[in-house]
Amino acid sequence: MTIWLLVMWVAIAILVLLQGSVLLVYSNWKLKKRRRSRAQLPKGTLGWPLIGETLDFVSCAYSPRPESFMEKRRLLYGKVFKSHIFGSPTIVSTDAEVSRFVLQSDAKAFVPWYPKSLTELMGKSSILLINGSLQRRVHGLIGAFFKSSQLKCQITSDMQRYVLSSMRDWKDGDQIIYIQDEAKLIVFQILVKGLIGLEPGKEMQFLKQQFQEFIAGLMSLPVKLPGSRLYRSMQAKKRMAMLVQKIIKEKRSKNNGCAPRDAIDVLINDSSHQLTDDLISDNMIDLMIPAEDSVPVLVTLSVKYLSECPLALQQLEEENMELKKRKSMTGETLQWTDYMSLSFTQHVITETLRMGNIISGIMRKAVKDVEIKGHFIPKGWCVFTYFRSVHLDDNIYRDAYKFNPWRWKAKDMSTCSFTPFGGGQRLCPGLDLARLEASIFLHHLVTNFTWVAEEDHVVNFPTVRMKGRMPIRITRKPKIHPC
Numbered sequence: 001m002t003i004w005l006l007v008m009w010v011a012i013a014i015l016v017l018l019q020g021s022v023l024l025v026y027s028n029w030k031l032k033k034r035r036r037s038r039a040q041l042p043k044g045t046l047g048w049p050l051i052g053e054t055l056d057f058v059s060c061a062y063s064p065r066p067e068s069f070m071e072k073r074r075l076l077y078g079k080v081f082k083s084h085i086f087g088s089p090t091i092v093s094t095d096a097e098v099s100r101f102v103l104q105s106d107a108k109a110f111v112p113w114y115p116k117s118l119t120e121l122m123g124k125s126s127i128l129l130i131n132g133s134l135q136r137r138v139h140g141l142i143g144a145f146f147k148s149s150q151l152k153c154q155i156t157s158d159m160q161r162y163v164l165s166s167m168r169d170w171k172d173g174d175q176i177i178y179i180q181d182e183a184k185l186i187v188f189q190i191l192v193k194g195l196i197g198l199e200p201g202k203e204m205q206f207l208k209q210q211f212q213e214f215i216a217g218l219m220s221l222p223v224k225l226p227g228s229r230l231y232r233s234m235q236a237k238k239r240m241a242m243l244v245q246k247i248i249k250e251k252r253s254k255n256n257g258c259a260p261r262d263a264i265d266v267l268i269n270d271s272s273h274q275l276t277d278d279l280i281s282d283n284m285i286d287l288m289i290p291a292e293d294s295v296p297v298l299v300t301l302s303v304k305y306l307s308e309c310p311l312a313l314q315q316l317e318e319e320n321m322e323l324k325k326r327k328s329m330t331g332e333t334l335q336w337t338d339y340m341s342l343s344f345t346q347h348v349i350t351e352t353l354r355m356g357n358i359i360s361g362i363m364r365k366a367v368k369d370v371e372i373k374g375h376f377i378p379k380g381w382c383v384f385t386y387f388r389s390v391h392l393d394d395n396i397y398r399d400a401y402k403f404n405p406w407r408w409k410a411k412d413m414s415t416c417s418f419t420p421f422g423g424g425q426r427l428c429p430g431l432d433l434a435r436l437e438a439s440i441f442l443h444h445l446v447t448n449f450t451w452v453a454e455e456d457h458v459v460n461f462p463t464v465r466m467k468g469r470m471p472i473r474i475t476r477k478p479k480i481h482p483c
């Protein structure tokens with residue numbers, strides 16, 4: 001009996017495998033027929049049927065060097081190669097120019113692609129998914145608001161307040177501070193206030209709990225049965241959406257003519273009537289996904305790299321102390337422009353973005369056949385633009401694995417070889433705000449404390465973070481007196 005079962009399973013497995021490879025051969029043959037120009041399907045292998053090379057990809061992703069998956073294939077096939085990961089035939093690009101082309105293309109050539117569980121959770125009207133004029137409209141409105149100096153002023157004063165109230169409780173000597181946790185708490189408050197105008201309090205607490213429940217399902221299996229991880233996440237999102245819609249209704253009924261204070265104000269003021277309450281609330285929640293995690297990780301990694309590079313820490317401290325003394329002499333409070341003009345501090349943040357690779361790559365799907373630099377990308381295939389390999393390329397960044405903020409003194413950031421938060425039409429509109437928040441945190445940390453970092457290390461998958469939440473042992477510096 002059991003033997004027969006076994007034999008049957010093996011037979012089925014072989015059938016499935018065969019069918020997979022027949023399909024592959026057939027689709028390759030069809031591709032060859034369809035293509036007339038000289039552009040070539042990149043070299044590479046599609047691995048096993050169905051799972052492709054996903055297992056190898058994931059096991060590299062968990063290792064300290066996730067880019068080793070790409071490195072191996074880059075040596076064999078070149079900077080652009082074909083593979084099969086996450087259930088789709090995929091062209092992987094570690095070529096900065098090809099990646100830039102893909103990200104700058106419009107929806108006629110490429111549309112965003114995310115794992116199934118993620119698209120289920122985001123809903124159809126998410127800015128991360130929509131394309132065409134509606135996407136440009138929402139992105140434009142939010143982008144302009146994020147760039148406004150009025151929002152930067154507000155964030156600066158809020159951030160200073162939250163940083164002070166956190167750091168006030170830090171005890172000297174034996175207390176261990178977990179930088180990642182501290183940064184997460186502060187940044188979440190800033191984010192929620194900037195998006196939906198909520199101040200810290202009961203509702204913020206509720207939102208935070210629901211948000212944790214919500215993002216726990218982002219990488220789950222796409223099973224929507226009651227009790228499943230994805231189902232619970234969707235329920236949490238519904239509860240968040242109800243709270244946000246209540247806020248939207250209140251705001252719409254007030255409709256005072258002041259300048260916008262948060263993203264909801266900006267979107268409900270739009271005159272096109274395309275932006276429904278549902279669309280706005282969904283997007284407010286989706287915008288929290290990239291921001292909630294990436295800014296705290298940026299802060300955390302910069303503390304890590306600084307702890308390992310005393311020379312950089314010393315120079316950063318000098319620059320910030322100088323600013324603090326200058327300001328305390330005149331009794332002025334610090335403005336956002338003060339933080340952003342700290343050139344070495346900005347180099348430290350840039351270098352952290354390069355090495356940290358908080359967003360290691362972005363997935364797109366081709367909606368038609370595309371040719372780039374002699375590479376052929378068939379319709380229906382995914383493209384994975386992998387920035388990490390570019391950021392860690394020795395030919396572009398000398399000693400690429402070395403934390404060297406000084407390299408940015410002579411280097412231009414606006415090249416296609418530096419894409420910390422993606423690029424093109426969907427370039428993260430919060431990049432400047434992320435820098436500002438990180439600068440404010442670092443300023444108050446280095447001007448009031450010295451620290452010794454405890455042992456910890458970076459985990460790269462599924463998201464970048466510190467395994468032990470970056471513990472440091474702090475000592476408060478003596479007060480400085482303006483003289």
Ligand SMILES: *[C@@H]1O[C@H](CO)[C@@H](O)[C@H](O)[C@H]1NC(C)=O
Nearest residue numbers: 107111112129130131132133
């Ligand atoms: C892009 O937008 C069009 C309509 O504007 C829609 O039909 C299509 O499904 C969208 N594609 C994706 C992947 O969202």
Ligand SMILES: *[C@@H]1O[C@H](CO)[C@@H](O)[C@H](O)[C@H]1NC(C)=O
Nearest residue numbers: 257258259260261265266269
């Ligand atoms: C609404 O839009 C008008 C111009 O269209 C602008 O003057 C006003 O400041 C805006 N208000 C808000 C709250 O965005």
Ligand SMILES: *[C@@H]1O[C@H](CO)[C@@H](O)[C@H](O)[C@H]1NC(C)=O
Nearest residue numbers: 163164167168444448479480
């Ligand atoms: C840093 O020290 C100054 C006095 O030198 C104090 O006014 C300020 O509140 C301190 N900031 C933090 C974050 O502890």
